[in-house]
Amino acid sequence: xxxxxxxxxxxxADFDLNDWLAYIEALHPKDIEMGLGRVNxxxxxxxxxxxxxxxxxxxxxxxxxxxxxxxxIYHAAGYRVASYSSPHLLRYSERVRVACxxxxxxxxxxxxxxxxxxxxxxxxxxxxxxxxxxxxxFCASVVDVAIxxxxxxxxxxAVNVFEPxxxxxxxxxxxxxxxxxxxxxxxxxxKAGIFRANIPAICGxxxxxxxxxxxxxxxxAELKCIQHDFQFERHQDDWNYSxxxxxxxxxxxxxxxxxxxxxxxxxxxxxxxxxxxxxxVSKEAISDGLLxxxxxxxxxxxxxxxxxxxxxxxxxxxxxxxxxNLKNTDTTGKTIAVFAMLADKDITGVIQAxxxxxxxxxxxxxxxxxxxxxxxxxxxxxxxxxxxxxxLFNGVENAYAQACIDANENDxxxxxxxxxxxxxxxxxxxxxxxxxxTINNGAR
Numbered sequence: 001x002x003x004x005x006x007x008x009x010x011x012x013a014d015f016d017l018n019d020w021l022a023y024i025e026a027l028h029p030k031d032i033e034m035g036l037g038r039v040n041x042x043x044x045x046x047x048x049x050x051x052x053x054x055x056x057x058x059x060x061x062x063x064x065x066x067x068x069x070x071x072x073i074y075h076a077a078g079y080r081v082a083s084y085s086s087p088h089l090l091r092y093s094e095r096v097r098v099a100c101x102x103x104x105x106x107x108x109x110x111x112x113x114x115x116x117x118x119x120x121x122x123x124x125x126x127x128x129x130x131x132x133x134x135x136x137x138f139c140a141s142v143v144d145v146a147i148x149x150x151x152x153x154x155x156x157x158a159v160n161v162f163e164p165x166x167x168x169x170x171x172x173x174x175x176x177x178x179x180x181x182x183x184x185x186x187x188x189x190x191k192a193g194i195f196r197a198n199i200p201a202i203c204g205x206x207x208x209x210x211x212x213x214x215x216x217x218x219x220x221a222e223l224k225c226i227q228h229d230f231q232f233e234r235h236q237d238d239w240n241y242s243x244x245x246x247x248x249x250x251x252x253x254x255x256x257x258x259x260x261x262x263x264x265x266x267x268x269x270x271x272x273x274x275x276x277x278x279x280x281v282s283k284e285a286i287s288d289g290l291l292x293x294x295x296x297x298x299x300x301x302x303x304x305x306x307x308x309x310x311x312x313x314x315x316x317x318x319x320x321x322x323x324x325n326l327k328n329t330d331t332t333g334k335t336i337a338v339f340a341m342l343a344d345k346d347i348t349g350v351i352q353a354x355x356x357x358x359x360x361x362x363x364x365x366x367x368x369x370x371x372x373x374x375x376x377x378x379x380x381x382x383x384x385x386x387x388x389x390x391x392l393f394n395g396v397e398n399a400y401a402q403a404c405i406d407a408n409e410n411d412x413x414x415x416x417x418x419x420x421x422x423x424x425x426x427x428x429x430x431x432x433x434x435x436x437x438t439i440n441n442g443a444r
Contacts, residue, residue: 010404011113011116012116013116014043014101014111014115015109016105016233017092017105017108017109020108020109021092021110024112024124024126024129024130025126025130027123027124027126028123028124028126028132028191030125030126030127033125034152034153034156034157034427035156036156036158036160036161036425038122038123038124038125038128039124039128039131039132039158039161039220040055040161041122042115042118042119042122042124042128042132042356043132043135043162045118045119045120045163046114046115046118046136048135048136048139048228049139050135050138050139050162052138052143052144052145052146053164053166053275053278053279054126054145054146054148054163054164054165054166055070055145055146055147055148055164055165055166055167055168055271055275056148056150056159056160056162056164056166056167056168056194057070057147057148057149057150057167057168058150058153058154058157058167058168058169058170058194059150059168059169059170059171059172059191059205060170060171060173060174060175060187060191060262060315060317061170061171061173061315061317061318061321062170062171062204062260062263062267062336063085063149063150063170064085064149064295064298065254065256065261065264065295065298066168066170066264066267066268067083067085067149068083068148068256068293069254069256069264069265069268069289069290069293070083070147070268070271070272070293071083071097071100071147071293072100072288072289072290072292072293073268073272073281073285073286073288073289073290073293074144074145074147074279074281074285074289075099075100075289076284076285076288076289076292077277077279077280077281077282077285077289078285079144079145079279080098080099080141080142080143080144080145081097081098081099081100081142081143081144081145081146081147082097082098082134082138082141082145082146082147083096083097083098083146083147083149084131084134084135084138084146084147084148084149084159085149085324086099086127086130086149086151086417087419089296089297089419089422089423089426090370090423090426090427090430092108092130093105093108095130095133095134096108096111096130096133096137098137098138098141098143101207102152103137106222107137107198108133108137108138111133111134111136111137112129112133114133114136115129115132115133115136124255125158127158127225127396128158128292129149131158131159132158136164138225144216144279145279148162148164150191152180153180153187153190153191153193154169154190154191154192154193154194154202155189155190155191155192155193155194156190156193157194157196160193160194163196164194164196164199165199165200165275165278166199166200166202166271166274166275167194167195167196167199167200167201167202167221168202168203168204168267168271168292168443169191169192169194169201169202169203169204169205169206169208169212169259170204170205170263170267171204171205171263171317172187172188172191172205172208172209172212172256173187173315173316173317174187174315174316174317174346174349175187175314175315175317175345175346178344181233184209185211186211186212187211187213187214188208188209188210188212189209189215191212192211192215192216193215195215195216195219195221195223196219196221197220197221198220198221198222199221199222199269200221200222200269200271200274201216201221201222201223201224201226202224202230202267202270202274203223203224203225203226203267204263204266205225205226205261206226206227206233206265208225215334219330220248222274223381224243224269224270224274226263226266226267227369229243229244229270229435230242230244230266230269230270231241231243231266232262232263232265232266232269234262235434237253237291238250238251238252238253239251239253239262240247240265241265241269243269243270243273243332244273245273245276246273246276248269248283248286248334251265251283251286251287251290252287252290252291253290254290254293255290255291255292255293255294256293256294256298256299257299257325258299258321258324259324259326259328260321260324265290269286272286282425284373287373295326296426297310297311297312297419297422297423297426298310298312299311299322299325302429305407305409305410306404306407306408306410306411306412306413307331307411307412307413308404308413308415309412309413309414309415310415310416310422310425310426311325311415311416311422312342312416312417312418312419312421312422313350313354313416313417314342314345314350314417314418314419315345315349315350316344316349316352316353317351319349319350319353319354319416320353321355322354322357322414322416323353323356323357326354326357326412326414327356329412331410331411331412332410333408333409333410333411333412333413334359334360334412335357335358335359335360335405335411335412335413335414336358336359336360336361336362336403336406336407336411336412336413336414337354337358337360337361337362337416338362338364338396338399338400338403338414338415338416338421338425339361339363339364339377339381339411339416339417340363340364340365340366340371340372340377340396340399340417340418340420340421340424341366341371341372341376341377341417341418341421341429342366342368342370342371342372342418343370343371343372343373343376344348344370345372345375345418347372347376347380348380348383349383350416350417351380351381351384351385352384354416355384355385355388358388358414359389360389360390360391361378361381361385361388361389361390361391362393362399362402362403363377363378363381363390363392363393363399363401364377364389364392364393364394364395364396364399365377365393365394366396366399366418366420366421366424367382367395367396367420367424368420371420374392374393374394375392378390378392395424396415396421396424396425397424397425397428399425400415400425400428401428
């Protein structure tokens, strides 16, 4: 990797990656502070030079799946693809990938050193620091296209300081209301902030807020809405896409499970269509990418007899999609939910969305400063479902261990509620705590 001219390799030369991550986390007094001023200042000091197209992806749900499909399709087409996503499950390096490979610890440390050298007196949040580091690495890695996932909202998210060639808003629903507003109209306006004049602005929401449409019209973005400007048709074993310029028939179903993934896949097709003159992609590459895409923690099967499924569903919209997947999956036994969430999320809304598909609740707190107390979650489940079977555990790992003991081979265990919930189980599995179970790519 070429060295950045302003990089001082002596900065925190004794830090390993864990030291850096702890340092960055403690640098700013707030976990989240909206605004682009700090990031723009450091970006200018870094003098980042990039001539590759950027696809910026925002949305309440579906961002991760959309980014993963874009990454795998462009990779299958032979492009050197950069991808930045968040949050991670087990390793920070999951967030920063080039050519479908996670960044190495050494390269990540070099990127952090570059940001530290440039920022000087400016206090960056954890996400801002990481976003700049990812883009510094991409610029140094000579990539053909970069896919950037918005962390929160869009308008004031750190990702939004980089100029896109195409933008996608996958969906608009209620989440992060303390920061984005408490209506779809307010949240839609924030997510529309990634749009640019004369740049494709793709929306995968069937009923987009008027605020999103109005902003696109105001700035002259090329707004394209699903089932209006581009469509999909689902068949039993395949699907068709039709847009303004081309039609693709008999596409394979995405390897990511759920009919709702076709909405995300259609947004991906619309983006590929919009950038076809810059980044030509064949139908064969699209098919290969859809068949090979994987995304840990999104309706991911770990094992069978009993079925064990991971899903990070952390808001009512995502929980409804999870419930639909469970409803469409045959089972002759009971469903045990290992359930833990963050306190600032709509816990009651998630319970209501998934309740019809759960027979027993194994609840716990999360080992995180924002984690909801297990007793509180137990009380919320009981308030919604007074006759439900609910058990309280000291830790997600213990809840999952007991679920494995209690479940019969025809039952299923679903671990849900947060990235942190899923990560605790994945971490336990990595250390072979639970019967040497192994993690697959999400395909059954």
